[in-house]
Every structure is written in C-alpha cells, then in structure tokens.
Amino acid sequence: MSWAALESIDFRAASARAQGWAEVFRLPFGKRVWKGATGDHQGSGTGSSLDFQDHRSYIPGDDPRHINWQAYARSGNYTMKLYREEVRPLVDLVIDASPSMFLGDAKSLRTVELLYFLVHAVLKSGASGRFYLASPGGSTPLRTEALTGHAWMEPLKSLPGGPASTPPRLEAIPFRAQSMRIVLSDLLFHGDGDPMLRQLASQRGFGSIFAPFSREEAEPAWSGNYEFIDAEDGTRHQRRVQLELLQKYRTAYRRHFEGWKQQGRRYDVSVVRVPAEGDFAQALRMEAVTAGSVELG
Numbered sequence: 001m002s003w004a005a006l007e008s009i010d011f012r013a014a015s016a017r018a019q020g021w022a023e024v025f026r027l028p029f030g031k032r033v034w035k036g037a038t039g040d041h042q043g044s045g046t047g048s049s050l051d052f053q054d055h056r057s058y059i060p061g062d063d064p065r066h067i068n069w070q071a072y073a074r075s076g077n078y079t080m081k082l083y084r085e086e087v088r089p090l091v092d093l094v095i096d097a098s099p100s101m102f103l104g105d106a107k108s109l110r111t112v113e114l115l116y117f118l119v120h121a122v123l124k125s126g127a128s129g130r131f132y133l134a135s136p137g138g139s140t141p142l143r144t145e146a147l148t149g150h151a152w153m154e155p156l157k158s159l160p161g162g163p164a165s166t167p168p169r170l171e172a173i174p175f176r177a178q179s180m181r182i183v184l185s186d187l188l189f190h191g192d193g194d195p196m197l198r199q200l201a202s203q204r205g206f207g208s209i210f211a212p213f214s215r216e217e218a219e220p221a222w223s224g225n226y227e228f229i230d231a232e233d234g235t236r237h238q239r240r241v242q243l244e245l246l247q248k249y250r251t252a253y254r255r256h257f258e259g260w261k262q263q264g265r266r267y268d269v270s271v272v273r274v275p276a277e278g279d280f281a282q283a284l285r286m287e288a289v290t291a292g293s294v295e296l297g
Contacts, residue, residue: 003099005108011116011150014109018116019281022124025117025284027180029089029125075142089127090176092205093118095142096168096185097156099133107186107214110276110283114184114210117280119147121294122160127180133174136162136189139169166191170199181207187256187271188217193263199269208293209269211257214276218253222246 042288052053057079068079095115102108122129123144131142137160146152162169168187175181181200187193187209187216200207239245264271272287288294 003102005105006102006112006153006214008105009109009112011112011153014112015116015120015148016018016052017148018120019043021117021280021284022297023266024281024297025121026297027091027121027125027127027182028184028292028295029127029180030295033168049097090124090179091122091125091127091129092173092175092179093122093129093134093231094132094134094139094168094170094173094181094183094185095156096183097133098168098186099185100188100190101159101184101212104214105217105275106276107217108282109182110212110274111186112212113280114212114274115147118182118184118210119144123148130176133159134168134170135159136166136168138162139172167193167196170196175199175205175270177203177205179203179205181205183207183209184199185209185211186213187211187260194262195267197263198265199268207267207269208258208291209271210288210293211260211271211273212276213273219250220246225289 034140041152057077059080062080066080071077071079078093081134101111107170109217119131131144131147133140133142133156140155140159142152142155146155152166167187168185170183183196183200192292200209223243223246225238228237230240257271261271270293272291274283275286275290284294287294
C-alpha cells in the first residue's frame, strides 16, 4: 500500500482549519450526566460550582461557606445551598489505521480533517481525552503531543496489518467506564460489527462512529476490464465490469452501511457517514449533526 496521498497532506494547515471547525461544532456532552474529576461540565453529584441546584438541612461537618444565612435569619434553622458538581467528561478516541482510510486524495484529506477536528473538539471541551490507533493487527496509544505536534503518521504506518475481513482490534483498548467512545473508521471490512459496537457500549459507555467515504467508492463508474488492488493487502484481481456487476456492488455497498446503522441503533451507537467531497461543515451537517454525534457550538 502506498501512503503517498497521506504524505502529501499539510498536517499543520489541516489542524489549523480543524481548530476553526471546533469553534462551530462541539461534541454532545450535554446528553449525559457525568461523573469524574473537576471540570466544566455538569455532573451527577453536588459540588462547589456557581450553578445552584437545591437546599437541604445542615449536617455537622458541612462547609459553612454554603450555609444559607438569609434563610437562617428568617427561620433560625441552618440550611445548605447545594450546587451542581462540575466534572470533566471522559473521551476515548480510536483512529482506524487501515490503509483504506487513506485511499485517494479526497478521502485521505477528509480522514485527516476529521481526526484533527475530533482531537481539537476534545481538547477545547476540557474533557479528559485518550487517543489510540487501531488496525486489524493491533492497537497502540497516542500521546496528545503526537497529535498536536503532527507526529502520528509513523506510529500509524508501523502498526501491524491483518486480514481485510476483520475490523480494527479494540479488545486491548482500555475504555474507561461511562466514557464517550469515538471511532474514526470507514468500516470497510467484512467482519461482523457486533463485537465493536458491544465494546463501545460496554461499562455504560456511549459511542459514535465517524465513517469517511469518497464518491468513487460509493458510486463508481467502472466499465470494462479493470485490475483491482486490495487496499489492505495489495493483492491484485482482474475483473471485467459490466452493468450487472456494478449494480451488485452498489447494492452491497449500500446494504453494508444500512446494516451498520441498524446494528448501531441496537447499542445506542450512532454511525454517521462523512463524504470526502465538498465543504467540511456541510459534510458534518449531512448526518453527524442530525444524528447528534456533534452539535452546533
């Protein structure tokens, strides 16, 4: 597999654009009540933020700073002001390192743009983010500095490959309980997607899959004799493409993603497709905003 399309992309420019998009779109943290370390999002407990929640009777040992002195002046009883706890949501982001993710200039660029957008959206939110690369042959953690410093391509290229029929290996990824799990993958493998979706929903997590795709893979205009090269293992196949075969391919391609979306709904995992062609913001609005995988900032 040639990585020429990926190597020709200006990562710094793509990252700069993604920072702008992270001002327009954000991850949907408001859909869940969070538990975790101190941060900027509403939690399920009580804390010391400025967001007033409720009153309760004073218990010895309570922080006297939260006594409602106005209520004491009226009633002579000590009551406590309760405030909404502020927490940091947990986000575990997995990037599919399969070569098909970087097949062609348009899809390679859109994959890189999505990667940087998701990273910047996590960082801008103040969430506790962890990042991973995964392929059918294995997975590896990525330091935040490797992403913001544009040093993630070598780890991606060095991951072991695997059978094209199997999904990226997520079994060894230490997803945190109740985290938001995001997978960036084109889903172009034959294996059953149920194990991946089950992992994204395990331990009360909730997930989204962002699937970049190009027009040439979704609606090819093949006709005549072709030599097809498998994007994952480089094997070559000679085929003569006639209208009947082309229609079978298009039908199978459409049903493949319909199946993923249907399976995703069973696990409350949104599967959104992002076209490689056209404006990035418009591409996100096509499915990601409608499905609630991202929100307008």
